[in-house]
Amino acid sequence: MEMGWLEWLAEPLRYPFMQRALLSALLVGTICAITGSYLIVRRLALLGDAVSRAVMPGLAIAFIVGGNIFVGAFIAGVLSTALIGYIHTHSKIKEDTAMGLVFSGFFATGIILITKIQSETKVDLMHFLFGNILGVSESDLLATAVISAAVVATILLLFKELLFHSFDPLGAKAAGLPTEVLHLVLMSLIALTIVASMQSVGVVLVIALMIAPGATAYLLTRRLPSMMGLAVLLGAIASLVGLYLSYYLDIASGPAVVVVSIACFVLAFLFSPRQGLLTRLWQDRKADYAQKPAPPVVLR
Structure with a gap:
């Protein structure tokens, strides 16, 4: 007897770990889409990628000293942003070069520390690289919910x-706004988003989840509020579909979520009503056909 679509949807929810995974995926998909929208409009996707890698040494050091690994990761993420800005403003080094230097140095240091920890304590910290959303505990889910609430509340307050x-x-600086503080706030929100996403998709894949829904929405709408709302919807859809695919196809959950999110971008890139590649080709073909002169009428 074939399974109906309601049974198909309900089947994974029989397990508590899938319930936690779904809730975590929805939370992470929401805040990644919101903060990622700012990265896209400000053309800072590379900076988001740098921060996502730079949290690794903070995570490892916090574990070594017995502190909270999420706090350590957040501090490392904010510190990397400050260091990138310092190198850029106090030398002739361009910002993208500073990002590459800082992200590579932090990431390499984090890998060294984590492998050292694993060799001495047999504790596995490598899952923070690629995520393990099916292993989300109740305490992890609570931490993700608190961070998500803080990120959304801050963005609503300073929208x-x-x-x-x-x-x-x-113009914002000329109007008297504290632009440096706003930049620091935005980078802190990005670092918090990455910290909240470590358990779900990992620091390697989180940048894709931050960029893909926003980039897809960017092709479909013109205003930032609409872009954010659509990005949140796309992020939630990608998270849910990715988790169901991972359950029924027995594949890794984090990468599945990212692949679905990228697939949504590809569809928008091809079929967006205004900017889709195939849409533009079809419209150009229609325009060329309309401009062709009508064949002469032969009277006999």
């Missing part, structure tokens, strides 16, 4: 200021 600063930083 107008962040919007102004994102599209016209010089």
Whole structure:
């Protein structure tokens, strides 16, 4: 007897670990889409990638000293952003070069520390690289919910200021807004988003989940509020579909979520009503056909 679609949807929810995974995926998909939208409009995707890698040494050091690994990861992420800015403003090094240097140095240091920890304590910290959403515990889910609430509340509180600063930083500075503080707040929100996503998709894949829904929405709408709302919806859909695919196809959950999110971008890239590649080709073909002169009428 074939399984109906309601039974197909309900089957994974019989297990508590899948329930926690679904909730975690929805939370992570939401905050990744929101903060990722700012990265896209400010053209800072590379900076988000650098911060996602830079949290690794903070995580490892916090474990060594017996501290909270999420706090350590957050501190390392913010510190890497400050260091990138310092190198850029106090030398002739361009910002993208500074990002590459800092992210590579932090990431390599983190890998060294984590492998050293694993060899001495047999504790597995490598799952933070690629995530293990099916292993989310109740305490992990609570931490993700608290961080998500803090990120969303901060963005709602400073939405107008962040919007102004994102599209016209010089105008925002001339208007008297504390642009450096706003930049630090945004980078802190990105670091918090990465910390909240470590258990679900890992620091290697989180940048894809931050960028893909926002980039997809960017092809479908023109206003930032609409872009954020659509990105959140796409992030939630990708998270749910990816988890169901991982359950029924027996594949890794984090990568499955990312692949679905990228697939949504590919569809928008091809079929977006305004900017889709195939849509533009079809419209150009229709325009060329309309401009062709009508064949002469032969009277006999």
